[in-house]
Amino acid sequence: MKIGLDIMGGDFAPKATVLGAIEAYKALSAGQKLVLIGDKEIAVTILQENNVSPDNFEFVHTTEVIGMGEHPTKAIVQKPNSSISVGFQLLKEGAIQAFSSAGNTGAMLVGAMFSVKTIPGVxxxxxxxxxxxxxxxxxxxxxxxxxxxxxxxxxxxxxxxxxxxxxxxxxxxxxxxxxxxxxxxxxxxxxxxxxxxxxxxxxxxxxxxxxxxxxxxxxxxxxxxxxxxxxxxxxxxxxxxxxxxxxxxxxxxxxxxxxxxxxxGGSPILGVNAPVVVGHGISSPEAIKNMVLLSKNMVESKLVDKIKQAFQ
Missing domain, CATH: 3.40.718.10 (Isopropylmalate Dehydrogenase)
Known part of the structure; x- marks a missing residue:
């Protein structure tokens, strides 16, 4: 299982998100990997400052960020290399099984509906x-x-x-x-x-x-x-x-x-074809950790499959 985390989303990102990723890593089991999506150089620096090996994580480097005040639809279209847009592309391709972010809520909603899309019937x-x-x-x-x-x-x-x-x-x-x-x-x-x-x-x-x-x-x-x-x-x-x-x-x-x-940790978006969780903009490392663990639980419970079956 690979869980994608937008490390650039949130008022206190990327420090709070990377520190939260460190705590989440400690709670994950073997075979469960956290994929950090955002500025790899900054993330590695924060990890090293906290004596944590970057090898514990996978990275997908992006430099663009969708700000909290940006128009969701325009931002998703105009910033295809943003951490949120890239995260949803990875989710759509199956490279990750869940995606979470404490960034722009509207962009998360739009991104979910444009990429993995709404479950048929919902x-x-x-x-x-x-x-x-x-x-x-x-x-x-x-x-x-x-x-x-x-x-x-x-x-x-x-x-x-x-x-x-x-x-x-x-x-x-x-x-x-x-x-x-x-x-x-x-x-x-x-x-x-x-x-x-x-x-x-x-x-x-x-x-x-x-x-x-x-x-x-x-x-x-x-x-x-x-x-x-x-x-x-x-x-x-x-x-x-x-x-x-x-x-x-x-x-x-x-x-x-x-x-x-x-x-x-955050609010799941229910009714789309993959587990997506939106965190609070002021998320602390503790909140980020719990957002990741909620994403994990949604994957393990096969919630999306159960919703698909209910709406057949």
Whole structure:
């Protein structure tokens, strides 16, 4: 197995990404290789400064970088030698089995859809995030930003994607899928939720348990929470703030510590033909390490094959 890592992506790259690669290498098994995509000379210097042999990694040298503020589609087209573009080319060719980056999120989405492409039958890929639960364990929230506007049938597909992800990668048996809404009653919500509910209620593709409200997100009522990307991104950013506020207030609590994005590494793009993970722009070495390990777990669980089978 070869896992591609964009070492030029992120606010603190390439130092944070290379240091994260070092930690990820320590957790990988024999036969699992990390391919560092970016400026090889800089990467080797950082490795040597930390007394790590460059021979532990493979390198694909690139010099172009897609900046955080660049237009995703234009950047992918105009910078074919950027670390993100090259990473997706390697993924498309099968030279690597997974690709992750803490760089431009839009470019990662566009790159995934242009290179390995969307799985046949999937209308729109989705991005996920982890939701910690009060009594331990975790839930999955999707979409968290890939699709600001959605149709009812797309939300149903998100339920399928989230359920397979929870089951395959996090070993959640028969995941309970809920629709994020402003009330538990079947008739509640905006036009989108009202149209989606009966479709989810009728499906046999996942274990639908009804509507949930925002206050239910950290409870035991469901394992997968489905919403449009606009709503999901607002929830995600608010949840990230919980951790920041508790740190600023010097409030130590195990539950709020689990809001630390570093533990989860990144957000998978579900619904494309290969494992792709997008990291937070401010990713630390710890976050980079966990992003790589999440990529590994997605490969080992054969998640993409299971999604393909579900959408045949």
């Amino acid at each position: 209308v729109r890929p989705a991005m996920t995030t982890i939701v910690p639960k009060l009594k331990g364990g975790l839930g999955i929230l999707l979409d968290v930003g890939a699709n600001a506007d959605c149709k009812p049938e797309v939300l149903v597909q998100f339920g399928v994607l989230g359920s397979l992800f929870a089951q395959s990668v996090y070993d959640i048996d028969n995941p309970r899928v809920a629709l994020m809404n402003i009330g538990e009653e079947e008739e509640k919500g905006n036009i989108l939720c009202q149209a989606t509910y009966p479709l989810m209620k009728e499906t046999t593709l996942f274990n639908f348990v009804g509507n949930v409200e925002g206050r239910d997100l950290f409870s035991e009522g469901a394992d997968v929470f489905v919403c449009d990307g606009f709503t999901g991104n607002v929830i995600l950013k608010l949840a990230e703030t919980f951790y920041v506020i508790t740190r600023k207030k010097q409030f130590k609590d195990e539950f709020f510590d689990r809001f630390n994005y570093e533990q989860y």
